[in-house]
Amino acid sequence: MVARVQIPQQAKRGEVIEVRIVIQHSMETGFRHDDVGRLIKRNVINVLSCRYNGAEVFRADLSSGIAANPYLQFYTVADSSGEFEFSWVDDEGARGSERRSIAVSG
């Protein structure tokens, strides 16, 4: 799954940083019909988790009420250099992930 992430490449210890992610996914609601009237099965990203050096710092439980190509912006405190790992799963079990490094000074 194509996804785009924006986090600062560096930060000061204790600084609150902004984290943004957008993921290519139709977030199919399960309420739409195709052109011959068949119901299109629901398939949404139902959970997205953000781990910072292994510890979960943010989790979103999502539903069909979140728009297609889901966009999330949240915050976390920069405490040490290392890695952010974003991971998500959809109703069909398809998984996606992205990793970004951060350098924290001070």
Added chain:
Amino acid sequence: MKPVLWLVAAAFAGSAHAQGRAIALDQVRSGSTFLSKDLREMQQDDLANPAMLWAENGAKLWREPAGRDGRSCASCHQDAETSMRGVATRYPRVDSASGILLNLEARINRCRTEHMAAAPLRYESNELLSLTVHVARQSRGMPLEVAIGGPARAHFEAGRAYYYQRHGQMNLSCAHCHEANWNKRLYSEAITQGQPNAYPAYRLEWQTLGSLQRRLRACLSGIRAEMLPYGSPEYHDLELFLAWRAQGLPVEAPGVRR
């Protein structure tokens, strides 16, 4: 004489001078000037703009080998940032080798079949949308300037005739909304000038990125006219006319629209 017919008469009267613009060059306005602040910001913010997901995929596909000889777009064109700069401002364009009017999608497919021995990509497929928006993006901010002389002339005239022709159950031409009534409201929405400069664009109504031809089909369905198949010559001719009509407007792809 009804206002729309006056516009038609003016347009044809000016054809000898290749001007006769119903909307003067200093009055052309991009669809983004009719958008809410939220959507304008979404278009400008590369992370918030969902169309960038396809642009990023397009950058990846640009370097991927395809076809019998294992060549990629990059094999001939190297970095798109350099080689594709300004290209989208000149399309649609008559291909000098074949004499065919090509839009960006058709140009990409022609490159694939003629130079890469690769299969053409379907309209609205993830791959064609990604490559088209990746190419178009390299001209972002640059003004549209298409050629309508020489071999393009007949296509331009056909496109213009289509634009002013009534279609469908509602018996409306493009001009009825986009020249006689732009800036007025249809239900709660502002009627724009119907400019093509932001395409391929992410349309909230589609919940995905779509081509200019998809947008034309959407308009046709809106006036209860038959939607011609993708790749129809009528669309190519119309795209050329629309690009001429939008002369000077900056390319905004990857765009965001309602």
Added chain:
Amino acid sequence: MKRRAFLAGIAGALAVPALPGSACAQVNPLDPNIRAVTKGAPVRPGKVRLELPQLADNGNSVPMKVSVESPMTEADHVRSIHLFSERNPVPRMASFHLGPRAGRAEVSSRVRLAGSQRVTAVAELSDGSFWSDSAHVQVTLSACMDES
């Protein structure tokens, strides 16, 4: 006491005080969707700020920002924020789980709204209390049919 003064007194006692801003939409703690999250605890308006446009460009994608006043310390922070729709086929839209490492209790996203409605955000704090805010959004249909 004269009868007229007595009746005026009763009327005064029964008068409902004006509720501030969007909090006039009191969250119904017995609503099963809300209750699934709060387990019957009271939900008070305040501390939460839910921002949505008054008129949506398109119901398929409506920008949403929710923030909660909180020092976000170990002792006093937002555990989670839940979003509820009163009109969508799926009332529980999303739950965002924060914690003291968030630094700031603020989440932005884009939601789908199946028609004009009120959206409610309920925040659970570390002390077990629940707070809410709601916002009304007008959602219109597209002017033209699009079968592309």
